[in-house]
Amino acid sequence: xxxxxxxxxxxxxxxxxxxxxxxxxxxxxxxxxxxxxxxxxxxxxxxxxxxxxxxxxxxxxxxxxxxxxxxxxxxxxxxxxxxxxxxxxxxxxxxxxxxxxxxxxxxxxxxxxxxxxxxxxxxxxxxxxxxxxxxxxxxxxxxxxxxxxxxxxxxxxxxxxxxxxxxxxxxxxxxxxxxxxxxxxxxxxxxxxxxxxxxxxxxxxxxxxxxxxxxx
Amino acid sequence: xxxxxxxxxxxxxxxxxxxxxxxxxxxxxxxxxxxxxxxxxxxxxxxxxxxxxxxxxxxxxxxxxxxxxxxxxxxxxxxxxxxxxxxxxxxxxxxxxxxxxxxxxxxxxxxxxxxxxxxxxxxxxxxxxxxxxxxxxxxxxxxxxxxxxxxxxxxxxxxxxxxxxxxxxxxxxxxxxxxxxxxxxxxxxxxxxxxxxxxxxxxxxxxxxxxxxxxxxxxxxxxxxxxxxxxx
Numbered sequence: 254x255x256x257x258x259x260x261x262x263x264x265x266x267x268x269x270x271x272x273x274x275x276x277x278x279x280x281x282x283x284x285x286x287x288x289x290x291x292x293x294x295x296x297x298x299x300x301x302x303x304x305x306x307x308x309x310x311x312x313x314x315x316x317x318x319x320x321x322x323x324x325x326x327x328x329x330x331x332x333x334x335x336x337x338x339x340x341x342x343x344x345x346x347x348x349x350x351x352x353x354x355x356x357x358x359x360x361x362x363x364x365x366x367x368x369x370x371x372x373x374x375x376x377x378x379x380x381x382x383x384x385x386x387x388x389x390x391x392x393x394x395x396x397x398x399x400x401x402x403x404x405x406x407x408x409x410x411x412x413x414x415x416x417x418x419x420x421x422x423x424x425x426x427x428x429x430x431x432x433x434x435x436x437x438x439x440x441x442x443x444x445x446x447x448x449x450x451x452x453x454x455x456x457x458x459x460x461x462x463x464x465x466x467x468x469x
Numbered sequence: 470x471x472x473x474x475x476x477x478x479x480x481x482x483x484x485x486x487x488x489x490x491x492x493x494x495x496x497x498x499x500x501x502x503x504x505x506x507x508x509x510x511x512x513x514x515x516x517x518x519x520x521x522x523x524x525x526x527x528x529x530x531x532x533x534x535x536x537x538x539x540x541x542x543x544x545x546x547x548x549x550x551x552x553x554x555x556x557x558x559x560x561x562x563x564x565x566x567x568x569x570x571x572x573x574x575x576x577x578x579x580x581x582x583x584x585x586x587x588x589x590x591x592x593x594x595x596x597x598x599x600x601x602x603x604x605x606x607x608x609x610x611x612x613x614x615x616x617x618x619x620x621x622x623x624x625x626x627x628x629x630x631x632x633x634x635x636x637x638x639x640x641x642x643x644x645x646x647x648x649x650x651x652x653x654x655x656x657x658x659x660x661x662x663x664x665x666x667x668x669x670x671x672x673x674x675x676x677x678x679x680x681x682x683x684x685x686x687x688x689x690x691x692x693x694x695x696x697x698x699x700x701x
Binding site (some may be wrong): 313314315316317318319320321323324327328330331332405409410412413415416423426427429435436437438439440441443444447448451452455 | 472531537543548551552632633635646655656657659668
């Protein structure tokens with residue numbers, strides 16, 4: 254009948270981490286690329302691009318991730334594409350993440366005092382050198398801690414991919430629970446595994462923030 | 470792509486979506502009210518002189534902030550019955566949301582309290598106010614003013630996150646969407662319209678918070694000043 258929840262079942266549960274980590278990595282890369290594109294549109298000369306980026310951010314931040322998942326999952330199917338679940342989840346999480354990363358990074362770029370730009374111009378720097386040697390090194394320092402913080406959000410949000418049937422940690426928990434019927438232990442261990450994944454990053458983000466704010 | 474969109478089956482069931490919307494709104498509203506109260510209490514207590522209290526609250530905040538809401542919800546709804554604690558879906562959902570928001574609010578308000586200069590507290594104590602009076606009458610309002618954007622953002626995120634409650638069968642907006650989906654097989658259309666509802670709700674939240682900020686925190690100038698000067 255029911256199996257008891259022992260070390261073997263714990264390992265089974267922990268196998269769910271593979272897709273939790275894998276999906277996080279894929280979605281982080283996707284969010285980063287898309288977020289960079291949104292950031293460039295947001296700071297572009299053309300007003301239409303700026304507006305498009307602004308609308309994108311408002312719409313994505315005003316709708317739930319669960320909605321993005323379903324719209325992408327069923328939307329891609331409309332094109333006759335037989336998309337695997339992990340790809341649909343990656344696309345949805347990337348769309349979701351792009352809006353947040355673009356905002357975080359825009360804040361970092363804007364935090365650089367105007368005088369820095371003016372000084373590099375006065376020194377005769379080309380805009381490429383100005384960006385590479387003056388703006389980016391400082392903006393990265395400001396952007397890294399909240400970006401790591403966002404990574405924690407992303408890890409937690411991969412749990413929603415379970416609703417479209419991707420077998421990551423949360424879905425694995427439901428499966429193991431179905432086999433062992435030890436819900437208290439199963440869900441406690443699940444939360445514990447998420448914590449083990451997220452807490453070091455939270456701690457790192459906080460440490461980096463302290464260090465960077467001291468060095469400025 | 471040769472797919473023709475059919476929104477009519479969705480529009481015909483708009484009443485279902487609206488009843489789900491009502492649930493989403495009141496669940497969000499109650500969770501924000503209670504979660505905010507819990508967060509205020511947490512932020513007050515986490516600055517306590519008792520080390521054990523600080524440690525317990527710190528552990529609570531970290532445990533919640535480093536695990537997904539879905540896992541917390543499953544733990545409360547499916548896990549606790551293993552210990553003999555049975556809750557219906559809406560109670561489990563309410564507890565999960567309040568405990569979750571309480572942790573985030575504790576962290577946000579704590580940051581706001583730290584940003585109020587210590588001299589304010591010293592001045593209040595020197596004038597003979599008790600610590601509780603100093604907290605509520607002197608420190609809290611400027612702290613909340615500093616943290617208002619962060620709090621409003623967190624509350625809006627919570628409203629969007631209530632869509633997760635559909636996973637344990639709370640009949641919220643998202644649950645209604647999946648009902649219509651399984652009745653009509655117009656999945657894409659249903660979820661697109663549902664996202665529209667959430668977007669409208671998020672915009673209403675933004676308006677409401679802007680209004681609230683204006684009512685609570687706007688500096689009202691003395692009556693004799695002309696209105697052009699007063700609205701700064």
